Amino acid sequence: MNKAVSTLMLLMLPALLHAQQLNLEEYEVKAFAEMALEKVNALSNNLTILCDKTETAEKKEATMMLALKLFIDDRQTVETSSLNSDEVKYERIGVYLNRLRTLPYKQVTVKWYDVQYVSKLKKGTDGKYYATITVFQEFTGFGPEGQILYRDHTQKNIDIVVDMQTTRIGDKEFESPTVKLGSIKVIQTK
Amino acid sequence: MKPRVILLLLSSFLFGADAQAQVNNSLDPERLKQNVKDFDSFLRRFNFREDPMGEPIKDTAYAYVKVAGTDKRINRRMVLPFLFNQELLLSKQQLCQQFMDQVLKEKRTLSFFDTDWYVTQQSTVSHKGAEQKVLFSLQIETYGELGSKFVICGLDAPFLLPSSPYNKDRLLHPASNETSFITLNAALEDGPHFRQYLPRTYEADALTALYMEVLNGNHIKYLHGNDEPQYHLLQIEGWALIVKHFIRSEGPAGWLIADLMRVTDAEKELYVRDVLNVRAERR
Numbered sequence: 001m002n003k004a005v006s007t008l009m010l011l012m013l014p015a016l017l018h019a020q021q022l023n024l025e026e027y028e029v030k031a032f033a034e035m036a037l038e039k040v041n042a043l044s045n046n047l048t049i050l051c052d053k054t055e056t057a058e059k060k061e062a063t064m065m066l067a068l069k070l071f072i073d074d075r076q077t078v079e080t081s082s083l084n085s086d087e088v089k090y091e092r093i094g095v096y097l098n099r100l101r102t103l104p105y106k107q108v109t110v111k112w113y114d115v116q117y118v119s120k121l122k123k124g125t126d127g128k129y130y131a132t133i134t135v136f137q138e139f140t141g142f143g144p145e146g147q148i149l150y151r152d153h154t155q156k157n158i159d160i161v162v163d164m165q166t167t168r169i170g171d172k173e174f175e176s177p178t179v180k181l182g183s184i185k186v187i188q189t190k
Numbered sequence: 191m192k193p194r195v196i197l198l199l200l201s202s203f204l205f206g207a208d209a210q211a212q213v214n215n216s217l218d219p220e221r222l223k224q225n226v227k228d229f230d231s232f233l234r235r236f237n238f239r240e241d242p243m244g245e246p247i248k249d250t251a252y253a254y255v256k257v258a259g260t261d262k263r264i265n266r267r268m269v270l271p272f273l274f275n276q277e278l279l280l281s282k283q284q285l286c287q288q289f290m291d292q293v294l295k296e297k298r299t300l301s302f303f304d305t306d307w308y309v310t311q312q313s314t315v316s317h318k319g320a321e322q323k324v325l326f327s328l329q330i331e332t333y334g335e336l337g338s339k340f341v342i343c344g345l346d347a348p349f350l351l352p353s354s355p356y357n358k359d360r361l362l363h364p365a366s367n368e369t370s371f372i373t374l375n376a377a378l379e380d381g382p383h384f385r386q387y388l389p390r391t392y393e394a395d396a397l398t399a400l401y402m403e404v405l406n407g408n409h410i411k412y413l414h415g416n417d418e419p420q421y422h423l424l425q426i427e428g429w430a431l432i433v434k435h436f437i438r439s440e441g442p443a444g445w446l447i448a449d450l451m452r453v454t455d456a457e458k459e460l461y462v463r464d465v466l467n468v469r470a471e472r473r
Contacts, residue, residue: 117231126337157228
């Protein structure tokens with residue numbers, strides 16, 4: 001699905017956002033999933049930069065700010081797991097992003113499987129719409145010589161929220177829906 | 191036909207032996223499509239609005255699933271067994287069959303916005319510096335077009351309810367009435383023994399205790415959920431279902447019926463009170 005269709009969906013959503021649960025058509029679900037996935041992809045690009053030892057501290061700082069803006073707020077929790085341990089860690093998003101800078105890899109790649117699943121949007125009493133996106137990720141950490149030090153495949157559930165954003169152009173205000181990420185939960189790691 | 195037999199036949203009918211052999215990895219993309227990925231998906235499959243491959247169903251009576259390039263026709267009776275954990279289907283075959291018969295006969299469906307279902311989340315909190323286990327019971331509360339939210343309706347948190355052994359010396363003596371209960375003064379300052387001044391039938395409620403802890407800013411902090419939540423579905427007359435998450439590389443996986451009980455309405459009341467720790471009136 002191209003960006004134009006996603007944008008069109010964004011424009012259509014205000015009219016749709018009145019029911020308690022959105023029963024979207026298949027193409028609408030796909031468009032919404034596309035919007036959510038754009039955010040998830042942006043996050044994985046930011047994660048790659050934060051882990052990259054060749055990037056400057058300034059670029060990492062700016063990337064961290066960008067990554068935080070993808071989330072509803074900085075109170076969101078990230079659950080992390082590893083093949084090396086049964087322990088599951090829980091960190092606030094800011095702490096998690098900061099920790100990525102200290103991972104012992106020269107570079108990392110974060111790839112997504114071509115399988116995603118977005119649950120139905122449900123309206124919260126705060127007027128926002130909530131859903132969960134299920135994604136499947138391959139994480140690879142490379143050593144100084146480019147050798148693979150660590151690789152895992154993880155199924156994750158990510159909270160997403162659709163909120164209205166007000167944009168001011170001249171003396172006019174426009175409202176448009178915006179997709180933000182929430183807490184991230186690990187379902188399984190292989 | 192027995193549910194187990196149906197399941198075995200259906201597996202080969204729907205997915206074929208080759209497909210089954212390929213999907214031996216729980217993170218295999220093909221297998222992920224078959225998983226009941228979330229509770230919404232469980233409800234849609236129960237209501238025959240989503241097929242076993244995760245695709246939406248337009249017609250309520252039957253649907254077609256594509257297997258090895260061929261369309262195969264399925265109906266609700268054929269796919270309901272896929273929503274049961276296989277161990278349950280094996281151990282309670284007759285009961286599962288009776289349940290499915292009733293659901294099919296009554297054309298019973300489930301909605302996320304039904305009132306009589308609960309979800310429990312086993313969690314770890316920190317209380318005054320010590321880690322404690324808590325079982326939260328939650329329920330969806332709807333506000334018409336305004337939307338909905340989960341509310342905490344029950345709690346099992348023994349550490350919030352310290353035990354207080356019987357002590358005959360702690361009392362409002364039987365002549366207190368003549369002095370306008372001036373001894374209430376001592377009772378309210380009797381900290382850990384305060385339970386002795388309450389009726390013997392009094393049962394402290396952990397949710398109220400948590401409410402007071404939070405209100406008073408005492409040191410309670412949510413740390414994390416210990417495992418996946420469990421769903422307790424009581425909205426079908428005569429039945430209670432428990433839905434849990436199963437990760438496995440073969441057979442049905444994801445959110446499945448883990449237990450099924452035939453219950454009366456009075457037993458449901460007890461279940462809500464004693465298992466889910468809900469003190470408020472059942473909706």
